[in-house]
Amino acid sequence: MKALDGVRILDFTHVQSGPTCTQLLAWLGADCIKVERPGTGDITRGQLQDIPKVDSLYFTMLNHNKRSITIDARNPQGKAVLEALVKTCDVMVENFAPGALDRMGFTWEHIQELNPRMILASVKGFGPGPYEDCKVYENVAQCAGGSASTTGFDDGPPMVTGAQIGDTGTGLHLALGIVSALYQRVTTGRGQKVLCAMQDGVLNLCRVKLRDQQRLAHGPLTEYPQYPDGEFGDAVPRAGNSSGGGQPGWILKCKGWETDPNAYIYFIAQAPVWEAICDVIGKPEWKTDPGYAKPPARLPKLKQIFDTIEQWTMTKTKFEAMDILNKYDIPCGPILSMKEIAEEQSLRDTGTVVEVDHPTRGKYLTVGNPIKMSDSISEVKRSPLLGEHTDEILRDVLRFDDGRIAEIKASGALGGAPTRAAAE
Numbered sequence: 001m002k003a004l005d006g007v008r009i010l011d012f013t014h015v016q017s018g019p020t021c022t023q024l025l026a027w028l029g030a031d032c033i034k035v036e037r038p039g040t041g042d043i044t045r046g047q048l049q050d051i052p053k054v055d056s057l058y059f060t061m062l063n064h065n066k067r068s069i070t071i072d073a074r075n076p077q078g079k080a081v082l083e084a085l086v087k088t089c090d091v092m093v094e095n096f097a098p099g100a101l102d103r104m105g106f107t108w109e110h111i112q113e114l115n116p117r118m119i120l121a122s123v124k125g126f127g128p129g130p131y132e133d134c135k136v137y138e139n140v141a142q143c144a145g146g147s148a149s150t151t152g153f154d155d156g157p158p159m160v161t162g163a164q165i166g167d168t169g170t171g172l173h174l175a176l177g178i179v180s181a182l183y184q185r186v187t188t189g190r191g192q193k194v195l196c197a198m199q200d201g202v203l204n205l206c207r208v209k210l211r212d213q214q215r216l217a218h219g220p221l222t223e224y225p226q227y228p229d230g231e232f233g234d235a236v237p238r239a240g241n242s243s244g245g246g247q248p249g250w251i252l253k254c255k256g257w258e259t260d261p262n263a264y265i266y267f268i269a270q271a272p273v274w275e276a277i278c279d280v281i282g283k284p285e286w287k288t289d290p291g292y293a294k295p296p297a298r299l300p301k302l303k304q305i306f307d308t309i310e311q312w313t314m315t316k317t318k319f320e321a322m323d324i325l326n327k328y329d330i331p332c333g334p335i336l337s338m339k340e341i342a343e344e345q346s347l348r349d350t351g352t353v354v355e356v357d358h359p360t361r362g363k364y365l366t367v368g369n370p371i372k373m374s375d376s377i378s379e380v381k382r383s384p385l386l387g388e389h390t391d392e393i394l395r396d397v398l399r400f401d402d403g404r405i406a407e408i409k410a411s412g413a414l415g416g417a418p419t420r421a422a423a424e
Ligand code: COA
Pocket: 014, 015, 016, 017, 018, 035, 036, 037, 038, 071, 072, 073, 074, 095, 096, 097, 098, 099, 100, 101, 103, 104, 123, 124, 125, 134, 135, 136, 137, 138, 167
């Protein structure tokens, strides 16, 4: 059994934020029916294509475990099919630009008339306010949600991060909202709207920086690299690679750093293991020296301390350093390249990295479900081809007979030009 067996999703999402949400629900067992525009489908099918005329990895890696139906929402017959799907599904997920769903005729009022149990889940760039009508992509959300201003080095410009916290992060938030609304519906019998704004999702992931904004009023941020010599302005500065928590940390060079851009380790100088750190790096005198023995004494010297630790890490590969440090419970993490992650056997063993076979692409790697449950099977199935399940959904989900299906097809609602008979 799968956790969300019996839940049917009308997946009207595109690009990344919405698809990551519905992919997660589909991994957990929901029947996810992806509605795509005839001809092109989700725009990502054709974006960043590495193999001509084959669904891109961008698309395939965001749309596993789904079925695809092509529907022209502006065609009256297409709209009728969508309405029938609204009646039979539990959740409708969309991430169109603000107002687009209403313009298609699917206002919240209309959706409720069709199915009062329907949960309408939306991703938008911004919540209500001055920017609510704006279209938003990942990096815009990272900038507007506080991530970019707090990422990077003090002497450099704001930076976006490679983790897709605006898109995938918001998709994750939305999935939790959907599951909660499904749970509430068990009691109320009613659906509801669930909205996740990307700015809000990013800010939620950046909450430690709003914490630091308020700490600034009471003095310098002593774990930041600007302390004690640099200046703090009135907004949280970029903290380089310092830790976001109470334990000082930094990224240090390891053996081979001159040629390998990822020969680095993240090192946390955690207070309870300070004595072990001193022994490992060959500085036993720091254990009793009042200038180093206690955390407050170390804070003004963090740069010098990490420079000294780096003299030791540079004599080891990141994996050797990891092995030695872990013997003493010293928290650290190798900087892993995507190549190393793709080749890591333990991630394959847990299903976090999965090889999938695709009819036109062949084998490719994807990230599987990161949520592991003890009593719910999770499997990763390849993404659908455009419109692959159109007939199956009309027949088996909507229970349309052959005559009705032929009529809808002839109208052009599922793609292709309307036939003369339909036009007359
Ligand atoms: N049949 C007919 N029309 C369809 C259709 C279908 N099956 N599917 C989509 N359309 C139409 C929509 O109705 C809309 O038409 P309209 O604007 O003329 O009313 C149009 O296609 C395009 O939708 P839109 O969402 O505006 O796409 P876009 O490519 O211009 O913008 C985004 C893309 C991502 C910027 C925008 O959708 C957005 O801001 N979404 C919310 C935030 C978000 O999720 N961003 C992250 C994306 S990873």
